[in-house]
Amino acid sequence: MKQNNYLRTGLFLTGVLAVLICLGFFWTPYSPTAMNGSEKFLGPSLRHLMGTDNFGRDIFSRVLKGAGTTAGIAFCTVAIGAVCGTAVGALTGYFGGIVDEALMRFNDVMTAFPSILLALVFISVLGPGSKYNVILALGVVFIPSFARVTRTAFASLRDVNYVKSVRLMGAGKARILLVHMLPNTAQILLPAITIGFNNAVLAEASMSYLGIGVTPPDASLGYMLSEAQGMFSAAPWYALGTGFTIVLLVFSVGLIGEGLQRRGKEVA
Amino acid sequence: MKFAAKRLAMLLVTMVVVSFLTFAAFSVISGDAAAAKLGTEITPERLAALQAEMGLDRPLMVRYGEWLAGFFSGNLGTSYSYQQPVADLIAPKVLVTLCLSFLSFLLIAAVSIPLGVWSIRYEGRTGWFWRFWDIVRTVFNQLCMAIPPFFTGILLSWLFGILLKWFVPGQFPELTEHPGGALRYLFFAAVSIAIPRVAMTVRMLRSTIISEMRKDYVRTVISRGNDRGSVLYRHVLKNSLVPVVTFLAQTMAEIVAASIVVEQVFGIPGLGRMLVASISNRDYPVVQVIVVILAFWVVLASTLADLVNQQIDPRLRLGGAK
Numbered sequence: 174m175k176q177n178n179y180l181r182t183g184l185f186l187t188g189v190l191a192v193l194i195c196l197g198f199f200w201t202p203y204s205p206t207a208m209n210g211s212e213k214f215l216g217p218s219l220r221h222l223m224g225t226d227n228f229g230r231d232i233f234s235r236v237l238k239g240a241g242t243t244a245g246i247a248f249c250t251v252a253i254g255a256v257c258g259t260a261v262g263a264l265t266g267y268f269g270g271i272v273d274e275a276l277m278r279f280n281d282v283m284t285a286f287p288s289i290l291l292a293l294v295f296i297s298v299l300g301p302g303s304k305y306n307v308i309l310a311l312g313v314v315f316i317p318s319f320a321r322v323t324r325t326a327f328a329s330l331r332d333v334n335y336v337k338s339v340r341l342m343g344a345g346k347a348r349i350l351l352v353h354m355l356p357n358t359a360q361i362l363l364p365a366i367t368i369g370f371n372n373a374v375l376a377e378a379s380m381s382y383l384g385i386g387v388t389p390p391d392a393s394l395g396y397m398l399s400e401a402q403g404m405f406s407a408a409p410w411y412a413l414g415t416g417f418t419i420v421l422l423v424f425s426v427g428l429i430g431e432g433l434q435r436r437g438k439e440v441a
Numbered sequence: 442m443k444f445a446a447k448r449l450a451m452l453l454v455t456m457v458v459v460s461f462l463t464f465a466a467f468s469v470i471s472g473d474a475a476a477a478k479l480g481t482e483i484t485p486e487r488l489a490a491l492q493a494e495m496g497l498d499r500p501l502m503v504r505y506g507e508w509l510a511g512f513f514s515g516n517l518g519t520s521y522s523y524q525q526p527v528a529d530l531i532a533p534k535v536l537v538t539l540c541l542s543f544l545s546f547l548l549i550a551a552v553s554i555p556l557g558v559w560s561i562r563y564e565g566r567t568g569w570f571w572r573f574w575d576i577v578r579t580v581f582n583q584l585c586m587a588i589p590p591f592f593t594g595i596l597l598s599w600l601f602g603i604l605l606k607w608f609v610p611g612q613f614p615e616l617t618e619h620p621g622g623a624l625r626y627l628f629f630a631a632v633s634i635a636i637p638r639v640a641m642t643v644r645m646l647r648s649t650i651i652s653e654m655r656k657d658y659v660r661t662v663i664s665r666g667n668d669r670g671s672v673l674y675r676h677v678l679k680n681s682l683v684p685v686v687t688f689l690a691q692t693m694a695e696i697v698a699a700s701i702v703v704e705q706v707f708g709i710p711g712l713g714r715m716l717v718a719s720i721s722n723r724d725y726p727v728v729q730v731i732v733v734i735l736a737f738w739v740v741l742a743s744t745l746a747d748l749v750n751q752q753i754d755p756r757l758r759l760g761g762a763k
Contacts, residue, residue, distance in 0.1 A: 282459060284691075284694070287694040290701065294463065371587070379701075382702060383717045384721065385720055405603075416589075416592035420588055421587075424584055
């Protein structure tokens with residue numbers, strides 16, 4: 174197989190970020206909330222990699238914590254969306270029938286709501302400000318798109334010869350779906366998961382930016398950007414550091430998706 | 442014609458379902474709204490009285506029917522926090538958001554279609570330069586997709602607003618009084634919405650056109666002596682139009698979503714900003730109406746796309762290929 178540099182670079186960058194984020198859960202150079210009146214608005218230096226903000230807090234430490242929150246929420250969101258969506262899509266795609274038809278029509282209605290809009294509706298129903306409500310709202314919002322992708326994949330595999338033959342050999346339905354068909358949809362599911370993760374990162378960041386998602390004391394990259402916007406002239410490194418962290422996170426995972434898609438094309 | 446009628450009927454059904462779902466979702470929490478309004482002076486009797494006053498004690502379907510009738514006659518209810526009719530609050534903001542969406546849409550279509558077609562022209566060439574070019578293009582594309590609109594917005598409003606002073610961030614000119622200034626202001630917001638979407642559209646166009654170029658009829662036309670360029674413009678583009686139109690309609694949904702955030706970044710007094718403020722204030726009558734308007738807007742776009750597509754592709758008109 175040809176070298177897949179996109180996949181490799183993406184995995185490497187994501188790996189580095191993941192290590193940094195995991196590190197941030199246990200240790201940060203400074204406490205992300207410790208204020209230091211004598212070190213306000215310092216530019217980036219070796220002591221403070223991304224400078225300090227108006228309270229003298231170390232921005233790099235805050236970014237590490239914030240990236241952890243954002244990536245953690247995105248991860249949980251995608252987990253909910255992918256597991257539920259795949260289950261629904263697999264069952265409806267394989268069995269078809271009225272339930273399939275009804276769920277797909279319902280899916281059409283759900284696509285009328287742009288993802289952030291729907292998440293905002295859920296948030297205002299559940300109550301704003303809690304991390305878990307954000308995960309729940311975004312997770313539910315992501316189910317339909319996964320269901321749609323999985324349904325198409327399973328429906329197209331339903332009458333393929335190898336599925337027919339395992340059916341003739343007397344394999345149970347659960348076995349056909351999980352052991353035989355699921356691995357063969359990975360080509361479609363894995364890129365969908367990377368795209369979903371990126372959408373979740375952007376959605377979480379947008380919601381926190383609007384002040385409806387994660388709120389202090391939890392740090393989130395989106396909320397930090399809304400803080401940073403007000404002091405852009407005094408401390409541009411705050412917004413730049415936070416913003417480029419989001420860009421880098423989405424970019425690395427996007428490269429993995431690109432690599433996976435290219436590999437899929439080579440195999441096909 | 443039959444197709445159009447069917448599609449319009451579907452549009453109506455979708456809108457009714459969308460508005461009902463929204464209404465039902467907010468009915469679940471409206472009880473809280475009455476409780477929140479009373480605050481610390483809450484007693485069961487007072488709560489019941491206020492719920493009756495707000496009309497919350499009647500069955501859901503009745504309230505939905507009244508609300509729907511009100512929606513079409515312009516009576517959208519009263520805002521909890523401003524004590525004003527929702528219609529008066531929202532009316533000036535609808536136009537602003539519409540302008541922003543249209544501007545973003547135009548920008549996306551005008552930039553991404555030529556760019557996508559241009560990127561195809563050199564497809565299939567070999568040699569180190571084209572391999573390198575492919576990598577540069579892919580990385581740049583991924584980078585553009587990774588930039589969140591609100592981050593671009595912050596950078597643009599600093600660069601053009603504070604450094605170059607092309608507009609004053611936070612002071613949105615009245616749309617009806619200074620249309621030129623307002624449109625210039627909206628243009629920067631539209632750019633930050635458009636950048637990631639342009640990248641996605643170009644990517645999508647590329648893969649659609651490339652898979653179309655591999656079809657048998659293209660090989661035949663080329664074997665008869667036409668060059669790739671003329672085949673691309675005369676045959677392939679027409680045939681790849683249907684998925685592109687569908688994709689652009691989906692883009693409308695993304696624009697609406699992004700405009701909610703970008704309006705906040707630039708301080709544009711549109712529906713999105715009102716929505717966010719109302720969610721924080723738990724002002725559900727306003728939230729409900731804005732959600733329904735934005736969802737209608739998206740459904741309308743996808744219906745239009747379907748109608749355009751069946752004009753482009755006769756197979757869809759005959760109902761053969763769905």
